[in-house]
Amino acid sequence: MQIRTKDDYVKSLKEQGHTVYYNGERVQDITTHPAFIPHINAASKTYEMALAPEFEDLATAVSHLTGERINRFTHIHQTVEDLIKKVQLLRAIAHETGSCFQRCVGWDALNATYMTTYDIDEKFGTSYHTRFTEYLKMIQSTNKMVVGGMTDTKGDRSKPPHQQADPDLFTHVVERREDGIIISGNKAHQTGAANSHEILIMPTQLMREADKDYALCCAVPLSSPGVLQIFGRQTNDERKFGGRTDAGNPDFGLVGGETLIVFDNVFVPWERVFMCGEHEFSGLLVERFATLHRQNYGGCKGGVSDIIIGATALAAEMQGSAGASHVKDKLAEMMHLTETIYSGSISCSAMGRKTPSGAFYPDPLLANCTKQNVTRHIYEIARLAHDVAGGILATMPFENDLKSKEIGKYVEKYLAGVPGVSTENRIRILRLIENMTGGTALVESMHGAGSPQTQKVMYGRLSKLDMKKKMAKKLAGIEDEPSQV
Numbered sequence: 001m002q003i004r005t006k007d008d009y010v011k012s013l014k015e016q017g018h019t020v021y022y023n024g025e026r027v028q029d030i031t032t033h034p035a036f037i038p039h040i041n042a043a044s045k046t047y048e049m050a051l052a053p054e055f056e057d058l059a060t061a062v063s064h065l066t067g068e069r070i071n072r073f074t075h076i077h078q079t080v081e082d083l084i085k086k087v088q089l090l091r092a093i094a095h096e097t098g099s100c101f102q103r104c105v106g107w108d109a110l111n112a113t114y115m116t117t118y119d120i121d122e123k124f125g126t127s128y129h130t131r132f133t134e135y136l137k138m139i140q141s142t143n144k145m146v147v148g149g150m151t152d153t154k155g156d157r158s159k160p161p162h163q164q165a166d167p168d169l170f171t172h173v174v175e176r177r178e179d180g181i182i183i184s185g186n187k188a189h190q191t192g193a194a195n196s197h198e199i200l201i202m203p204t205q206l207m208r209e210a211d212k213d214y215a216l217c218c219a220v221p222l223s224s225p226g227v228l229q230i231f232g233r234q235t236n237d238e239r240k241f242g243g244r245t246d247a248g249n250p251d252f253g254l255v256g257g258e259t260l261i262v263f264d265n266v267f268v269p270w271e272r273v274f275m276c277g278e279h280e281f282s283g284l285l286v287e288r289f290a291t292l293h294r295q296n297y298g299g300c301k302g303g304v305s306d307i308i309i310g311a312t313a314l315a316a317e318m319q320g321s322a323g324a325s326h327v328k329d330k331l332a333e334m335m336h337l338t339e340t341i342y343s344g345s346i347s348c349s350a351m352g353r354k355t356p357s358g359a360f361y362p363d364p365l366l367a368n369c370t371k372q373n374v375t376r377h378i379y380e381i382a383r384l385a386h387d388v389a390g391g392i393l394a395t396m397p398f399e400n401d402l403k404s405k406e407i408g409k410y411v412e413k414y415l416a417g418v419p420g421v422s423t424e425n426r427i428r429i430l431r432l433i434e435n436m437t438g439g440t441a442l443v444e445s446m447h448g449a450g451s452p453q454t455q456k457v458m459y460g461r462l463s464k465l466d467m468k469k470k471m472a473k474k475l476a477g478i479e480d481e482p483s484q485v
């Protein structure tokens, strides 16, 4: 069955019966549980916008495999224009949700695996690419939501997988059988996983010969026996169970509703295995996934920042500070930072190139630079929003205080801003800012798609330091003297 509408999507989640725990208890139906509804709503936008005529060009594409029109979140980029549309689409959906809509991670995993299975087959004569293409056709025709499963919990970070005290701290092959493999381990911080259908597992880092059981790429239905998920605690999770004001962004929540996924001796048939021991390609798969994912961040975070800017401007208007020149300047700075990250995403897309598989790939140096900027600029945007909004962001009373028969009148009276603006509306805007600039939301900008240091490592590899030294020597009139370093 093809998932087209939000109703189709919700029904598919109800029916699949996967194992998800929230706050120590198994959730029977995530589609009716308040902790999950905002994340389901946000992911639903990726289905709904594909059906909206005004978004058809951005939210859908023509499959290069079947010629059918498909949801763009299942498409393999065929041109530079596709790469640019990806970024534009992410910003457009972020305008609707103000939070993570989760589907880009799986999309990046599909593209990275497509490119890399082609290269593995070229070198080793394997048939991973043919297998993967069949899997991709199934995903494109059913429009299922795929989790991009890269990050393992990793235990002791100073040790490779085979030296860990517990072998399951990284996901690995436990047994090879005639009909498939058995895997165990985990994937951490998995965006949208509770409300997805499939996970595409990739190695978390470059693997060496001794870790070849960890050089694993395969697809697993999340309802498979042995797969369970534990939902992560968020900064405002209890507010999802109350009224609408305290939650800040009640319909769409914040970040992607991440889970820890446990694989306890899970069977994967060979047709769903796309790398199994070819450790020479693990680094390339990680690098490609990371580049494709880092490409996104000026798109989605650009869109989310647009809302933070709008909310900050409204907060200033509601409390009478909007005319102050420093407030105007701070808003202009927030706009500058937002367009800076967006232009990074557009530029790495515009400089994209075709890989041997035929799929297009963004410029890796520029994509890394974009994500590095996001780790800084989103914090600065949040800092400026906090500055303009005031200390009330941290000390506002509960929604129930405003509604209280005894004390509501005091909250109404003392939290009032300029005449003509309701106190409740002022609180709502302030709560939206708090929600979008607080703990969980900020950490995603720092670590999602890789911690800042991983981008710096890529600069060392991609930014041609030798060429820069040569240019400097030439201008300084230094003859070809052997380098001292």
Ligand SMILES: Cc1cc2nc3c(=O)[nH]c(=O)nc-3n(C[C@H](O)[C@H](O)[C@H](O)COP(=O)(O)OP(=O)(O)OC[C@H]3O[C@@H](n4cnc5c(N)ncnc54)[C@H](O)[C@@H]3O)c2cc1C
Residues within 6 Å of the ligand: 105, 148, 149, 150, 151, 152, 153, 154, 157, 158, 188, 189, 190, 191, 192, 255, 256, 258, 443, 444, 447, 448, 449, 450, 451, 452, 453, 454
């Ligand atoms: C909201 C959110 C959503 C996410 N979604 C997904 C997802 O959908 N799919 C997915 O696969 N991943 C996802 N991630 C994971 C993300 O990619 C990781 O958080 C990131 O790669 C960092 O890994 P880590 O969290 O294990 O931190 P760590 O790797 O522990 O990093 C913490 C610090 O330790 C440093 N460090 C780590 N190892 C070493 C070492 N060996 N030597 C020196 N320094 C070291 C790092 O540079 C960093 O400064 C998500 C993360 C977040 C926060």
